[in-house]
């Protein structure tokens with residue numbers, strides 16, 4: 001199978017079915033350095049929008065990808081960083097729409113929604129999935145650790161504004177972290193903040209993969225239930241995951257192609273290999289352990305693997 005640089009998947013997404021990812025930004029180019037980020041600390045902090053990769057190259061690759069005739073439900077503009085930093089995002093959305101009839105989704109951390117131009121560019125997406133992890137400046141600084149002088153209030157007002165202007169599906173996500181915002185008082189405050197945002201769905205998430213900072217802990221099932229009761233959303237945990245799969249033939253390469261974008265824990269890898277009837281599972285774990293490009297993180301009593309190139 002052909003190697004792709006900007007396009008990946010399809011991968012099962014708990015919110016969207018089979019998703020083809022389009023990544024228009026370099027790894028960890030982000031205007032946040034979230035304490036829960038599963039990619040570790042941000043080493044390319046920037047708030048400067050740029051055409052990191054030529055739009056025509058991304059589109060050419062997408063056309064090539066379509067020739068492979070994979071089945072998918074949605075195209076998601078995402079990245080191991082913040083996709084709204086791509087300065088030709090608006091054009092990318094419009095051009096992708098010419099190439100496929102499937103919905104185009106954009107995942108964003110919301111930071112640039114204070115920028116009128118970014119809001120305008122997002123208008124043509126069918127689904128926008130913004131996140132709002134904080135309900136005040138203190139938590140914003142602690143959890144999202146934004147670039148330079150980005151202020152919570154301007155990000156929040158940008159999101160409120162966007163939610164009123166946008167005609168597509170807005171699926172908002174909030175992150176609940178143990179001992180930070182999972183108590184009743186914080187959840188009520190979050191609810192007040194959400195009251196001004198117009199969204200079609202609300203997803204409640206909690207860090208399940210190894211975070212950038214050790215103090216970040218997954219909220220308990222009870223806290224998530226409390227959050228669902230107070231905020232009225234759906235817990236991402238409650239959604240069914242269809243498990244991982246890959247079109248790459250070689251088992252080891254298939255795992256690398258997934259963990260390059262999405263860390264997998266040992267149980268997920270085992271289940272994935274079993275589903276492919278792999279006969280040398282232990283050998284694959286040994287290779288992962290000895291591969292200098294693979295980082296093994298022990299978290300919550302088991303290993304999670306991610307590719308660091």
Ligand code: SF4
Pocket residue numbers: 030031032033034036037038039042080081082109
């Ligand atoms: S979680 Fe997303 S927004 Fe936060 S640092 Fe990581 S890539 Fe950036």
